[in-house]
Amino acid sequence: MRVRSVLTALCAAVCAAVLTPPAAVGSVTVNEYTLTLSGFDHTWSRAIRLRCPAGPEGHYHPRGEQACADLAGVRGNLDRMRPSPTRCAPEYGRLVATLSGSYAGRSVGWNRAFRDECTLYTATHAVFRF
Template sequence: MIGLAATLAAVAGAAGPAAADTGDSGPRGAAHSKLTLTYQAKVVHLTCRPAGGDHPRPVQACATLRDIDGNPSRLKPGDAFCMLLYAPVTARVQGTWEGRSVRWQQTYGNSCEMARATGVLFQF
């Protein structure tokens, strides 16, 4: 068992920079990610490693999730201006990110505020 672990570590180390994550595929052994994103009556499925599903921008969405380690609570809002119109929208993400369970929900004052806060993730 120790010999197998050492062999795997050597193979992973030999991969070096060529194993960099591009959003479409990941390093060998990286866990597959499969998420469902919803708001209002809209639903999309997103897979990462490889990027796919019916999200209109899966590569960019996977890159965003990779930057925040799959935790939507870590998203940094953009700087767009939104009207002060109260029409609440609840965004949800659930599924798995690199083998970990993800369940996230946030209600925003309107769809503009949601788009500002979540970027490409909820652009569908």
């Protein structure tokens, strides 16, 4: 009889551990991105790493908290981001923006060319403001 109750308790503990969602056991999903900006003619480039939430060292991205919130709002898919209503004066400094990384455990990637920084910021909010 004692063996039976021990096995029942053991089975219940194993089932609870297996069926408990990760958020309930205290794990935090970390989303990591590499953001790159480059001139359309490839004469310059700059890149930064964005980790959401930030690690103990904080963000390397100057607007990291807002960039993370912007990406969380579209689940890491910049194609879903709605442009801000800012109107841009015609400036021509063509550039290419690239995002690669992971969101909620899945790989994400995005690449677009923009007429200038204003149109980039309008389309991507704080994500590429570094």
